[in-house]
Amino acid sequence: MSLPIFLIGARGCGKTTVGEALSQALGYAFTDTDHHLQLSTQRSVAEIVAAEGWEGFRARETESLKAVTAPGTVIATGGGMILAEENCRFMQEQGQVIWLSASPEVLAERLESEPEAAQRPTLTGRPIADEMSDVLRERAHLYQAAAHHQVNAMQSPECVVEEILLSLSLARAS
Numbered sequence: 359m360s361l362p363i364f365l366i367g368a369r370g371c372g373k374t375t376v377g378e379a380l381s382q383a384l385g386y387a388f389t390d391t392d393h394h395l396q397l398s399t400q401r402s403v404a405e406i407v408a409a410e411g412w413e414g415f416r417a418r419e420t421e422s423l424k425a426v427t428a429p430g431t432v433i434a435t436g437g438g439m440i441l442a443e444e445n446c447r448f449m450q451e452q453g454q455v456i457w458l459s460a461s462p463e464v465l466a467e468r469l470e471s472e473p474e475a476a477q478r479p480t481l482t483g484r485p486i487a488d489e490m491s492d493v494l495r496e497r498a499h500l501y502q503a504a505a506h507h508q509v510n511a512m513q514s515p516e517c518v519v520e521e522i523l524l525s526l527s528l529a530r531a532s
């Protein structure tokens with residue numbers, strides 16, 4: 359059985375971009391928890407947060423994670439998925455967890471060129487570069503603890519996919 363592959367990491371690290379390419383390379387299905395939430399609620403992240411607060415969004419995010427998880431699937435997760443221990447445990451038990459790691463400067467640069475405010479409402483109210491530094495300071499240890507493998511996400515998407523495939527094949531060989 360082909361275990362699911364979960365991509366974790368901060369906003370802008372490339373979970374959606376790399377996830378689609380990885381799924382094609384493996385012949386897996388691709389799914390994205392943010393996208394699933396948007397489709398199932400017919401609302402954007404910003405609309406859910408405005409109506410239910412971040413707490414409401416986080417509860418829905420956990421439901422989405424469970425709903426989309428299936429064998430033979432690459433799953434791009436929301437940037438805050440690792441905030442709940444329950445989610446981390448679930449991902450570790452169900453499949454392989456890959457952290458796409460990038461510096462706050464690279465993340466901010468990518469997000470500034472494609473803000474997508476409806477899907478990425480501000481987390482701190484601070485300018486994007488400061489927000490990404492704050493977020494990584496708070497979350498880097500959570501991404502690290504949740505992941506089976508850490509991959510450098512500051513390369514081209516093709517190279518990130520190659521690095522993931524290598525770490526998965528090394529894991530299978532050991």
Ligand SMILES: Nc1ncnc2c1ncn2[C@@H]1O[C@H](COP(=O)(O)OP(=O)(O)OP(=O)(O)O)[C@@H](O)[C@H]1O
Pocket residue numbers: 367368369370371372373374375376392434435436437468469472478511512513514515518
């Ligand atoms: N490896 C990469 N090199 C250069 N640009 C990239 C790379 N990966 C993603 N990008 C670009 O960065 C932006 C964010 O990518 P993407 O939407 O895949 O990130 P994400 O991790 O899914 O973010 P979110 O958590 O908000 O869903 C997009 O404009 C994308 O084209």
Ligand SMILES: O=C(O)C1=C[C@@H](O)[C@@H](O)[C@H](O)C1
Pocket residue numbers: 368369392403435436437438439477478479481
């Ligand atoms: O980093 C975060 O907390 C988030 C990242 C996005 O993927 C969305 O899940 C949402 O905007 C929250």
Ligand SMILES: [Mg+2]
Pocket residue numbers: 373374375390392434
């Ligand atoms: Mg995404």
